[in-house]
Amino acid sequence: MKVESQRLRNCPACGASAVEDRGEKNGFPIVSCRNCGTLYASCLPDESNAQDYDDYYTPRNLSVPDFIQRRIEEIVAGFSSYRLQNRLLELGFGEGSLLRAAARAGWDVEGIEVSRTAVEHVRAYGLNAFCGELSDASYADASFDVVMASELLEHVTDPQRMLKEVARILRKGGLFWATTPNGRGMSARLLGIKWSVNSPPEHLHLFSSRGVAKLLTDAGFERVRIITHGVNPFEIWQALRKSARSNGNASACTGCERVESGYQLNEALLRSRSRRALKNMMNGLLKVSHLGDSLKIRAER
Numbered sequence: 001m002k003v004e005s006q007r008l009r010n011c012p013a014c015g016a017s018a019v020e021d022r023g024e025k026n027g028f029p030i031v032s033c034r035n036c037g038t039l040y041a042s043c044l045p046d047e048s049n050a051q052d053y054d055d056y057y058t059p060r061n062l063s064v065p066d067f068i069q070r071r072i073e074e075i076v077a078g079f080s081s082y083r084l085q086n087r088l089l090e091l092g093f094g095e096g097s098l099l100r101a102a103a104r105a106g107w108d109v110e111g112i113e114v115s116r117t118a119v120e121h122v123r124a125y126g127l128n129a130f131c132g133e134l135s136d137a138s139y140a141d142a143s144f145d146v147v148m149a150s151e152l153l154e155h156v157t158d159p160q161r162m163l164k165e166v167a168r169i170l171r172k173g174g175l176f177w178a179t180t181p182n183g184r185g186m187s188a189r190l191l192g193i194k195w196s197v198n199s200p201p202e203h204l205h206l207f208s209s210r211g212v213a214k215l216l217t218d219a220g221f222e223r224v225r226i227i228t229h230g231v232n233p234f235e236i237w238q239a240l241r242k243s244a245r246s247n248g249n250a251s252a253c254t255g256c257e258r259v260e261s262g263y264q265l266n267e268a269l270l271r272s273r274s275r276r277a278l279k280n281m282m283n284g285l286l287k288v289s290h291l292g293d294s295l296k297i298r299a300e301r
């Protein structure tokens with residue numbers, strides 16, 4: 001895929017224009033911001049090469065393994081201190097397990113998704129879902145206690161605009177909770193553009209924690225807390241092995257392989273007590289070193 005219209009953009013996190021060229025991925029020039037370290041496609045896809053999300057979800061990826069389900073229940077339990085109006089919204093709910101867990105925990109839930117298949121999937125459970133973009137949903141000011149966005153910020157073409165809208169619909173003191181890949185984590189540093197997560201037009205920007213903190217503060221959030229977590233050594237190992245063989249531009253692995261290998265690794269790590277201890281220690285180290293591959297974000301309105 002070749003990008004024809006080279007509409008260069010400033011850093012989507014901090015707005016700076018000074019960048020370092022990092023190469024090309026799927027026909028998109030990739031740069032890193034010299035100010036905040038965010039890794040991003042310097043031009044956005046147009047209609048001809050934008051990611052089509054209508055067929056993004058299939059019956060195969062509309063279910064999650066048990067250990068993730070348990071983690072999801074814990075995440076939802078962490079929102080209970082914000083319950084005032086009892087209203088919770090999830091942006092880009094995908095297979096919908098977070099939304100369903102929140103509904104089971106007694107929240108009045110709403111969901112927004114661009115994928116028609118995913119919307120029909122959660123409506124079958126009796127949940128309220130809007131098919132489209134947040135800007136089209138027209139929610140009232142301050143109408144939610146919690147807004148969640150799991151692995152979404154890296155997909156949206158204008159994250160600043162989306163976050164300002166989130167700030168508008170959250171009540172004062174309400175919580176924005178999100179996860180997104182870390183553009184300055186272990187895999188981004190070791191693999192650069194070969195990291196499979198670096199995948200325009202699907203993923204347009206991989207924020208640094210400094211970059212996403214600036215983005216949130218500018219959008220009107222306070223008490224921004226970001227931790228990093230998780231790496232997938234399988235992909236790093238596979239990519240280093242592949243590049244030793246070929247010097248190739250190929251991705252370390254495809255998106256599906258990445259998710260599958262991450263699941264297998266997690267299951268292996270959860271199987272015995274000593275492995276669980278190892279996993280907890282690794283996550284502790286990643287948290288203090290800020291080198292985890294995922295950013296976990298909590299910010300209050």
Ligand SMILES: [Zn+2]
Nearest residue numbers: 011014033036
């Ligand atoms: Zn920046």
